[in-house]
Amino acid sequence: MEAAARVIARRGVRGLRVEELAAEAGVSTALIYYHFKDRAGILRRTLEFINDRAGSYTTERAPDAAPLDPRQELEQALLLELQDDDTIRENSTAWGELRASAIFEPHLREDLAKATLVWVQEIADLLGRVRPMATAAALAVAAERLTALVEGLSMRWLSGILPLDHARELVLDAVEAELERLGRR
Amino acid sequence: MEAAARVIARRGVRGLRVEELAAEAGVSTALIYYHFKDRAGILRRTLEFINDRAGSYTTERAPDAAPLDPRQELEQALLLELQDDDTIRENSTAWGELRASAIFEPHLREDLAKATLVWVQEIADLLGRVRPMATAAALAVAAERLTALVEGLSMRWLSGILPLDHARELVLDAVEAELERLGRR
DNA sequence: ATGGATTGACTAAAATTTCAGTTAGAGTCG
DNA sequence: CGACTCTAACTGAAATTTTAGTCAATCCAT
Structure with a gap:
């Protein structure tokens, strides 16, 4: 395997x-x-x-590090697929392939849809923990945007047109933007 | 062809x-x-x-419609690939495929990188027209995020896990968020 | 010595690539 | 005009390569 x-x-x-x-x-x-x-x-x-x-797998952390606050947990969850590690790169590549194949092979869609939904929901929950006053609908669309962004950036990273560090920064900035947005409602 | x-x-x-x-x-x-x-x-x-x-190609508009302001032009440019039209769907699908293939076929990367860069630059220019006071660097990262988001959403749309209308709304919200962000610096 | 694990050598099918021509039309000369 | 040559576009058929999948024979741990 x-x-x-x-x-x-x-x-x-x-x-x-x-x-x-x-x-x-x-x-x-x-x-x-x-x-x-x-x-x-x-x-x-x-x-x-x-x-x-x-x-x-999860992002590596020093064993004696302080526990993560919700904001950090959110960031880690989004950056999970964007790491310089052979195993993770393999997994990201395979996921990207699965997503791309699903366009032409409808029988793959069900699995893909389910996995995507789970991920989006997870991110929405984490966003909700950072911004407890936001509505569920607002959290949902923010999560959809952030996860779709990660998928888009992941593809650019894997095809070698975007350095990993830059991709990670863009994600973190986007998190910042979405949180500001959710805070101002 | x-x-x-x-x-x-x-x-x-x-x-x-x-x-x-x-x-x-x-x-x-x-x-x-x-x-x-x-x-x-x-x-x-x-x-x-x-x-x-x-x-x-471009989004269809009534021939007697008022000319677009920069904000509208920006939105049109980003929504270009997300339209319910056979040719556009065909183009988006083929384009997504080429992006996915470039991960495994390095000879495609150069063209892909160039095309992506052109698109990002175009969006950065349009953003700059709406927010003339923003720095070039801020415009560039905003454009990168928006275009990567569109790519991610396009893939979800094409693989049937995200309705087109919803994808378009998410893009428009993201434009709103990025513009607010650029305005507050 | 038995049975699961393993292999080299193979087949069949599918896909790419080549080749020996044919055809239609454009130019040229007497 | 009209017989000719030349060429780009085109084709049917076959060669070549690639790939999935099979099978009888062998290895080896118990």
């Missing part, structure tokens, strides 16, 4: 070749077919793997 | 088959190779074509 994640990060879901995956994992192609039914099965299992793994 | 844009919008960059393109264009596959060096050449030229074509 780790080899599959690496290959997908390198070639994309649609660029994954079973032979390349086998080489990456250091085994024969036949063994891949012994463990997985077919190419679609490889993809399905790998996306599950990536999904599970995405839930488990 | 029009046929290529249609096929890419239907199947994606990596789903484009030279044979399908030939059929769509009503010619033989051999003719494709007469006019283009190879598959990569088709892709490169199609990217240019889509890029050029994106520059030529």
Whole structure:
């Protein structure tokens, strides 16, 4: 599964070749077919793997650091996919691929819609913790904007046209802007 | 080139088959190779074509409507890719595909980077017309955020998880927020 | 010695690319 | 005019390459 994640990060879901995956994992192609039914099965299992793994990582923090306040938690949650770490880059790439593939493969849409909704809701909750007086509707649209922005910036970062640091700054500025906005109502 | 844009919008960059393109264009596959060096050449030229074509269309307006003020022009420019029109949807889809493909095909990156830069600069200029007192740096980051947001929302719209109207509202709200922000410095 | 894990060598199908021409029209000369 | 040459656009068919998927044989831990 780790080899599959690496290959997908390198070639994309649609660029994954079973032979390349086998080489990456250091085994024969036949063994891949012994463990997985077919190419679609490889993809399905790998996306599950990536999904599970995405839930488990978080931004690194010194073990003795002070606990995060809601604002910091919000920022961390939004910057989760924008980190200079091989695993995270693999996960972000795979997610981006999934999003892009969903345009052409309707059966992927359901999973994508669900995952997106969960993420947006999570961000809306965190925004609500920083701005307890804001209405649910205002929090929802702010969360939609922030998450869509992160997705757009993530794509630019991964395609090498935007440095990671800059992408992160843009997100933090946007958080600042949205919070100011929610505060002034 | 029009046929290529249609096929890419239907199947994606990596789903484009030279044979399908030939059929769509009503010619033989051999003719494709007469006019283009190879598959990569088709892709490169199609990217240019889509890029050029994106520059030529604009939101429809009644012929007797009042001329646009800078704020309206800005909004139109950002909403350009988010319209319920076959050609525009086709262009947006193809454009999104090319962005996604550029992650895995470095030879596409240069064109992508250039086109993105031009767009960001255009939006920065329009922002500057609405907020003449803002610094160039502030305009630039605002433009980067707005354009990245549009890209993120466009992807959600095209993959069917966000209604077009809602996407457009989110963009307009974001413009409002960025302009307020630029005004208060 | 048994059974799950593994492989090299293979097939079939699909996709890209090449090639040996054909065709239609434009220019040229007598 | 009209017989000719020349060329760009075009095609059918076949070569080549790429890729998913199969299978009989082998390895190896228990």
